[in-house]
Amino acid sequence: MNYCIEELSQLSGSAAGIYTIRIEGEDKTEFSKFIENHKEQYKDEIKDIVARLKIMGKEEGAREHYFKDKEGCAG
Template identity: 50%
Template sequence: MECTLVKLENFSGTHSSIYSVYIEEEEKTLFDKFIEENISEYNLEIKDIVQRLLTIGKKTGAREQFFKTNEGVPGDGVCALYDDPNSKLRLYCIRYGNDIVILGGGGFKPKTIRALQEDKKLEAENYFLRDLSKEITQRLKDKDITKPNFMDFEGDLTFNFEDYEITKIQKNK
């Protein structure tokens, strides 16, 4: 699966840049897929998440209180954005301080599920971002990706994950 980080200009602003992952085979971003999968059943929650993203990009930056942190391994920045702390709709992302957020996918986490590993789709969405975060971190170290103004990525933003499980799960939706 080939994917590329793309800046979502309509959400990005003077306080934070919002990116998502464009999946070549799907011809859409993971965030677009998240909206499509959840808009009919969780319309109000989606509207709240969209409003939160606009606030992050244009007014406040990516403040920690907007996210459930530590959704990955220590230091990878994987977290979940939600419309409010009691919501079960999760949008997984990678947060780079207050300046950059990369939106992935996610879904609904029922009360009966205590850990994301109990739901194969949530697990795949989360683990994909963990792997992507590792790749971005390595490219930042190697200077293949830079953050010249702290709010934008520049450089090689295309990644290739051979036969990655997330595409199998998403194609079964």
């Protein structure tokens, strides 16, 4: 599977760049698909996610407290 990394310019700013991926051959990014798939059922949560990403990009940067360390598994 090939993909490209794209900056979300509406969320990025001087504090951090916010990125998503687009799978080759698809029109929408994974971020756009996530928003579209969940906006009706999780409207408030989606607004919160977008607001936090905007704060990260434009004001605070990608601070450690935004991430869960040592969770999940690599690739």
